[in-house]
Amino acid sequence: MKMRGVVAKRRVIDYGVKCSFETLLERCSYEPHAAWRGHAAATPASGLFTTRLELIGELDKHHEGESPRSVAESRPVFGDPVTEADVRLTIGEILHKEVAAMNLDNFVVRPHRRVIEKYAKPSAWVALTPEALTELATEVSGLPAELDPEAEEAKRFDLLLLNLQLAQLRSEPAFARLRDQVKAIARLLEEKSTIPMVRQQMVLIQDLQTDEWWQDVTVPMLEVVRRRLRDLVKLIEKQQRKPIYTDFEDEMGPETGFALRGLGEGAGFAKFRDKAQAFLRAHQDHVTIQNLRTNKALTASDLSELERMLAESGVGAVEDIERAKSESRGLGLFVRSMVGMDREAAKQALAGFLAGKTLGANQIVAA
Structure with a gap:
């Protein structure tokens, strides 16, 4: 596209040499579903829980009329997921495990005993109605569960990939922004190639930085990325760099072609x-x-x-x-x-x- 004499006001965010990983993950915020706003607390823990609920709801809509796979009766998904049904099963297992780990003797959990006992049963996750999703989001999300603690970076990376999966299913414009965040994280991970566990995933890490990998990307492909890289992101160094904001007006002239050194x-x-x-x-x-x-x-x-x-x-x-x-x-x-x-x-x-x-x-x- 060529533009001449057009004045464009731009806001540039300069993170120095590169955008830090910490800044990338800080962008992975959670916005509650419209129907749950005012009920579900927008905390990191509840954000993961409710975003997974949203993804289940979206996957169920995409496969409405198909026979659901039971968390209890289906075999666990070993290896990488192949279909959206595999992803749906995995999410159900994760959420069921979290609810089942909620201690009913905990004074915070006790008032929600009826709902927790209901969803502590694997069969409750086979098919979730919109009412069930709302009930889980408003009454169960954010309650403490007695699970092994996980790195904050891994949880934020989960949230990033969950939002990316939702954007892909809904064909939302946010997909491009979230995709670029994953690309940036992959570039930072590539710098850690001397670490054996990073080196094992180097083919995927390098592929993520190419436009070809993202063509016709699927929810199962994104789930593979989440599984393989979530435990690696904590290895990226956190850079304490405050962004520098610059406001200026720029007059856009005709396009000029030039060669990029180092990319030949x-x-x-x-x-x-x-x-x-x-x-x-x-x-x-x-x-x-x-x-x-x-x-x-x-x-x-x-x-x-x-x-x-x-x-x-x-x-x-x-x-x-x-x-x-x-x-x-x-x-x-x-x-x-x-x-x-x-x-x-x-x-x-x-x-x-x-x-x-x-x-x-x-x-x-x-x-």
Whole structure:
């Protein structure tokens, strides 16, 4: 779009070098559902509870008429959720567990005994009417539950992803803003790649920063993000930076094209190497990668299998793989540079090299 002579008033928020993680999560506020406003307390604990209730209500509307899955009778969802029904089941289990953990001897809980006993039964969560959702939001949300405490960052990240799922289901404009917050958090997490538990999720963390991942994103995909990253966000350093607000008027002129340094071919290939390394290290139990790590000879079919794995994983384009093969003098050497060699295999290789030779320490180092 080209604009000439248009005066636009803008408000810029400058967080210094980058927006801090603490600031990102502070934006994850909770606004009670219109029907519950004035009844449900807008606290972090009740915010999570009621937002999950909203998501259940929205999912039930999307699948109205379908046979509901029981929290008690259905098998628990192991691994990543595949369908919205899986997500609905998981949310029901989380909320049922919280209600069941409310101590009726607690003086705060005791006045709500009838409602809590009702929803402490797994069968109560199979199908929730709008009246049931309102009852839970106004009478149960915010009550103390005897559950193991969780990190505040994890709970705020949950709230962010729940709001994102709601925005996706409702096709709300807020989706873009919430998506950008997740992207920013992923960028901060990528800086912690030296931490093993972060490195295990590096493929997902890097994918989240691409526009392609967000095309046709689904509620189950967002639930996977919530599950995999919620326990990692506490590792991000909190930056105590106050935002600087600047108000100014700017006259918008014609568009001008320019090249962005650092975002060219070299930067793209470096990104490919990072993603390939994270993927390969996560699949070190694969027989071909095991052969590489233990210094066993690879066959042509082994190399074809390696190339297939990289191509199908989506870590890079065919051009990236070809460049890796060219620069490393073969795909096998490229992969080995990513995953390293087993210590015992390296010692055996060195012993074989030294066999029958009389070399000094300096000669061995030089070799």
